[in-house]
Amino acid sequence: xxxxxxxAQLADPHMKESExxxxxxxxxxxxxxxxxxxxxxxxxLDSPRGRIYLIKDxxxxxxxxxxxxVKHVDRCLSCLSCMTTCPSGVNYMHLVDHARAxxxxxxxxxxxxxxxxxxxxxxxxxxxxxxxAMALARLGRPFAGLxxxxxxxxxxxxxxxxxxxxxxxxxxxxxxxxxxxxGERKGRVALLTGCAQAELAPGINEAAIRLLNxxxxxxxxxxxxxxxxxxxxxxxxxxSALAYAKVNIDAWTAEMARGLDAxxxxxxxxxxxxxxxxxxxxxxxxxxxxxxxVSAIAKDISEYLDTLAPLPVTRGTGQSVTYHAACSLQHGxxxxxxxxxxxxxxxxxxxxxxxxxxxxxxxxxxxxxQPEISARLRERKLDNIAATxxxxxxxxxxxxxxxxxxxxxxxxxxxxxxxDWATGGPRPKAxxx
Numbered sequence: 005x006x007x008x009x010x011x012a013q014l015a016d017p018h019m020k021e022s023e024x025x026x027x028x029x030x031x032x033x034x035x036x037x038x039x040x041x042x043x044x045x046x047x048x049l050d051s052p053r054g055r056i057y058l059i060k061d062x063x064x065x066x067x068x069x070x071x072x073x074v075k076h077v078d079r080c081l082s083c084l085s086c087m088t089t090c091p092s093g094v095n096y097m098h099l100v101d102h103a104r105a106x107x108x109x110x111x112x113x114x115x116x117x118x119x120x121x122x123x124x125x126x127x128x129x130x131x132x133x134x135x136x137a138m139a140l141a142r143l144g145r146p147f148a149g150l151x152x153x154x155x156x157x158x159x160x161x162x163x164x165x166x167x168x169x170x171x172x173x174x175x176x177x178x179x180x181x182x183x184x185x186x187g188e189r190k191g192r193v194a195l196l197t198g199c200a201q202a203e204l205a206p207g208i209n210e211a212a213i214r215l216l217n218x219x220x221x222x223x224x225x226x227x228x229x230x231x232x233x234x235x236x237x238x239x240x241x242x243x244s245a246l247a248y249a250k251v252n253i254d255a256w257t258a259e260m261a262r263g264l265d266a267x268x269x270x271x272x273x274x275x276x277x278x279x280x281x282x283x284x285x286x287x288x289x290x291x292x293x294x295x296x297x298v299s300a301i302a303k304d305i306s307e308y309l310d311t312l313a314p315l316p317v318t319r320g321t322g323q324s325v326t327y328h329a330a331c332s333l334q335h336g337x338x339x340x341x342x343x344x345x346x347x348x349x350x351x352x353x354x355x356x357x358x359x360x361x362x363x364x365x366x367x368x369x370x371x372x373x374q375p376e377i378s379a380r381l382r383e384r385k386l387d388n389i390a391a392t393x394x395x396x397x398x399x400x401x402x403x404x405x406x407x408x409x410x411x412x413x414x415x416x417x418x419x420x421x422x423x424d425w426a427t428g429g430p431r432p433k434a435x436x437x
Contacts (some may be wrong), residue, residue: 005029007054009064017287018102019063025099026060028092029053035086035096040363040381041079041225049076052096054087059103067161068110069103079105079377081370082238083331083363084276088338097336098283101237107239120159124369125241126201129231131178135203141167162375166406168204168397175206180227183213190220190312191265193308194256196278199231200401201271207433208270208402211424212305216268218427219312226263229255233270235368237284246288249281253294260297267302270420272401273368276336278302304333305420314349315427321351325422326394327410328385329356330401331363341417343400350426352396357388366407378407386411396435398422 005026035052036042042051049058049072058073069077077100086096113121127133141164148164161413195212202209213223233248235260256267269275277284282296325347333339337433347354365371365381386408389397398419399405405416421432 005031005060007060007064007379014062014297016106018436022099025083025095026056028094029056030092030342032091034089035094038085038089038361040081040083040085040365041377042363044078044377044384047076048159050079052080052094053207055100055103056081056094056096059099062103063106067105069140073103074107074111074113077107078220079374081331081363081365081367081381082365084335085331085361085363087170088335088361091141102240104240105242106240108242119158121239121373123235124246124372125239126363128235128369129233130201130336131203131230133197134200135171135376138167138171142169145169145172158375159372162378163372165410166371171203172206175202175210177213177225178202178206179197180225180229182225183217183223185217185220185222188220192224192263193265194224194226194229194259194267196232196267196269196271196274197225197229198269198271198274199235205402206419208418209389211421211429211432212268212270214429215309215420215424215427217314218315219309221265224259226255226259232274232277234274237277238368245277246284249277249284249289249295252278253281253285253291253298256298257294260301264301266308267298268305268308269302270305270400270418271403272304272330272333272337272339273403275302275304277330279337303344304337304339304400306333306343306346307337307339309346309420309423314346317349317351318428319351319426321426323352323395324355324393325352325396325398326355326389326392327355327419328364328397328399328404329388329398330404331367333400334361338385343398346423347398347419350423352398352422355392355394357385357392359384359388364404366401366403368403371403382407382411389414396422 007023007026009023012317032411048054127137144164148161192371216223231248233245237245279299279302282299285291285295342353364385365378371378397416400419409416417432417434
């Protein structure tokens, strides 16, 4: 794609990066076939190629964002299926992230939307605030149907519907500390505690700790670590995202000085962002090196476990498990076979639904900010999953798990919970229920 940025514009490293990405695009349109919003809506401007044209015009012209640009960029899930499909290697992720930051700086949203987005940006990364919000939302859940009938009430109804019926007790797996293996120590890893998952499903990290300890690994939950910054990053709140990243980098750098084999993540949406810390902070003289070092040893839990010798299976497994590939795992991190291999090794019969490349509609805050499109994607995904007649659905991302659970009675279980159960851990809560 030909571009016409001025030398002054290209002096900005963000603009220079985006210009190089735009030049890589050859207008082929392969991305349209795998873009969830284009598949649903059929609008060229709701495809990656269409959004690239809008972003190019906005950035190249030095223009503030318009309502039209904002509408179509907001509809992007950042599922990154287009990057898997693209034959030219267009880094759409970095381009759309730049566009969102530009929108945040140059476009004034309606007051109600600003309030909602600011509220989500403050509450979701803060575990204490998130827990209180979920407790209040439980009280409002019976009124979700009524809320949906109010003007602009769809988003409120979606948030109420996502609230769990109950919250688990505070877990040791959400507090700073160290968990030693029972036998010989073969290594030391850090485990991301994170924010929303720690409150919604602490059992996931509990299972990960047991499984890693069984492998002879010491697991540390570093003091001071928190939200990875992904949620605010994809809302265009660049300063907040970098601030969260720096806090984590400081916490992990301190642990790396004591010896650390890997930083493991059980929420694939977080993993995609953490692996990108090196890029996000590439121009920060104080953090560029540390960020790159952190990104280099960040691994999804399935990616890391796939490098270890399998543990003995101590349960009678054999259940039919349909594996749901989270976009952030299969497209964002290009991890496609490891979770399925691990489940097969543990004795499960692994299936995969049709259209596995398409997003379930969760996408961070997308199911709250774009509830209608999100609901259509969820139903499409669940129809495909149901066709496989699974006993269990396995996934590696809490956002996907929460999204899918709204529309099915089939248990949704994290991959690591099934692996832990198969090799001596307790039965996952979702299966017990």
